[in-house]
Amino acid sequence: MSDGDTVETEVLERFPLLAPWLEAMLRRPTETIRPDAPDLDVPELGVDAEVLATLRDPAAPTQYRLGDRLGVGGMGVVRRARQVALARDVAIKTLRDDRRDPIHAARLLREAWIVGALEHPNIVPIHDLRLDADGFPQLVQKRVDGVSWSSLLADESAHATARRGEDALAWNLRVLIEVCRAVRFAHRRGIVHRDVKPQNVMIGELGEVYLVDWGVAVSLRADDAGLFPLARDAWTMAGTPAYMAPELLGEHLREGDLAGEPPRVSERTDVYLLGATLYEVCVGRPPHRRARLVDMINAVLSSDPEVPDDVPGELAALIRSAMAQRPHDRPPDVDAFQSRLEGFLRHRASAELSAHSARRLPELRAALSIGDRTAIYKLYGAIRFGCLESAKSWPDNEQSQKTLLAAVRAMVEFECEQGDAFAAQRVLADLEGLSDGRARAVPEDLATAVEQALAEDGIRRASIVRLRAEHDLAGAAGARQAFARTLGVVWVLVPLLGIVRTQLLGWPQRPWEIVAIPILAIVLTGLVGVALRRDLGQTGPNRRMVAAVLLAFAAQLALNAGVLAVGLGPPEAQLLVHVPLALVASFFAISVHRRFVIAIAVYALGYAVCLVWKDARFVSIALGNLVMMIGVLGLEPDRPRG
DSSP: OOHHHHHHHHHHHHOGGGHHHHHHHHHOTTSOBOOOOHHHHOOOOOSOHHHHHHTBOTTHHHHEEEEEEEEEOSSEEEEEEEETTTTEEEEEEEEOGGGOSHHHHHHHHHHHHHHHTOOOTTSOOEEEEEEOTTSOEEEEEEOOOEEEHHHHHHOHHHHHHHHTTSOHHHHHHHHHHHHHHHHHHHHHTTEEOSOOSGGGEEEETTSOEEEOOOTTOEESOGGGBTTBOBGGGOOSOOBOTTTOOGGGGOSSSOOGGGTTSOOOOOHHHHHHHHHHHHHHHHHSSOTTOOSSHHHHHHHHHHOOOOOOTTSOHHHHHHHHHHTOSSGGGSOSSHHHHHHHHHHHHHHHHHHHHHHHHHHTHHHHHHHHHHTOHHHHHHHHHHHHHHHHHHHHHOTTOHHHHHHHHHHHHHHHHHHHHHTOHHHHHHHHGGGGGTTTTOOOOOOHHHHHHHHHHHHHHHHHHHHHHHHHHHHOTTTTHHHHHHHHHHHHHHHHHHHHHHHIIIIISOOOOOTTHHHHHHHHHHHHHHHHHHHTHHHHTSSHHHHHHHHHHHHHHHHHHHHHHHHHHTTOOHHHHHHHTHHHHHHHHHHHHHHTOGGGHHHHHHHHHHHHHHHHOGGGHHHHHHHHHHHHHHHHHTOOTTSOOO
16 A cells, blocks of 8 residues: 555544545545535525425426436536427426435525525526425526536637637636626625536636536525525535635644634635636646645645746736635635736736836846847837836836836946946936836935946046046137247248348358257247246147247257357257257157148158258258148147047
């Protein structure tokens, strides 16, 4: 004997009085268990003999022509029949041959009286109630041409035909809402069904929905005693094991936290069964179906269903809530359960959109790790759009809020790491787009991170602004041009005057003059620089220009003094001065603008010419100085440099 068989045997031995029910529970978990104890569930009928007498009518057999069998239940047989007087087809429910006894007769009568008291579009109406020649009841009901909901759930092809192109989940939920309407109506009459499941729901050819088999229903009203079985007397097992609420196990099997408490069948018992039915709709199987009896009992007692991740979050939460172990933890009534179902259908498009956005979060994180900004913002834009659109149709969609927050957090962290605080700030503002424009609280850590990044970015940008201003050619351009024109004219005219003096007038050049002229140039540069110091000192290019001019004159002074010291004369000094002038032009080409390369070329060419023809020295120097002046005057802002 296996361990499983040993456990089953122990359970049966522990509860010998419950053996028939436990056997049924194990072997037929999706079939209804009906209480068999007459003292607990079927008290004496509280009706007058006169009432029962009215059910006997010798003419009854001639009013109905019985046809073939439509179905067999745990207690009765349903046959097709023809009502002769009205020329219509009906269904007649009678007891099975093995159930033709007073207990089951009373039970069928009570079912008829219960259904007769519940006139509702989702409950099959009773046309007549009679006793046959042997004194057993016959229920005459509307004939429903259709199939059970359970058979449709098991047959995808038939299910697709029945829903006529509608989405499967939406169609099933609409069926369940119709069942809720029937149960809610019964509760208003004080009746609890106790056996709500897909097998007890009929779907008509035109899509009508009927909740059937009220055979284990009980009344919550004490004044129904005798006519209906009362919930206060329902201490034995009843219902279908695969869907059963803990209180339907009866007093004998309730252990642990539930031990010693009365079963307390109530409206919330049916709420539990509606939740169990919803579980089967979403998961594809009953919640408590197990291979071993002890596991099935434990599943009922614990009532902690495992809901797969692919079940929509709203429905998963409703299943867990409706199937709570303790009744007071369930939705308070069928209205609350039905309202949440209807809300899901209204919000379903929003939920699907937010779920799709949530599924793209891993892609976004992968793109962030790579740093591909094009892919990053494409993914983030799609997630952002999905979340904001879903929030428009359903402002309380928590998944859209959580998904957008997760995406925003990842983006803010990325932009802060990249040093783009303003991009992080723009992304953070997307949280305010949730819930029809109503601002949501921004997480404090994200707000702090963005504020800190903005502060650091402000310091960095201020430094960049200062650096740009330092190198901006537009800064004090007028002062720079005034300086260049003043010194440039002098710088060009002095060599030209040398030509006039030495070559046209024949005046000799004195040695001390080549020392005096650089000194005068330095003094003149200093005076002009002092006069324009406020403007010339604003930018680096201007300061470098003044420094380069002073350096050129100082180099010329040093060179000329050295030439005189070694016994050479002015012509040699004016030849060699091409070298420091070319170096100054090189400095300008490197640090200010590459156009000064032309001046370097002019000085170099002039130097080469003067090596052969010394009289060209004044023209060469004047031409090079002219090119330098034009270069300085032509400097413009926002032009490429260096």
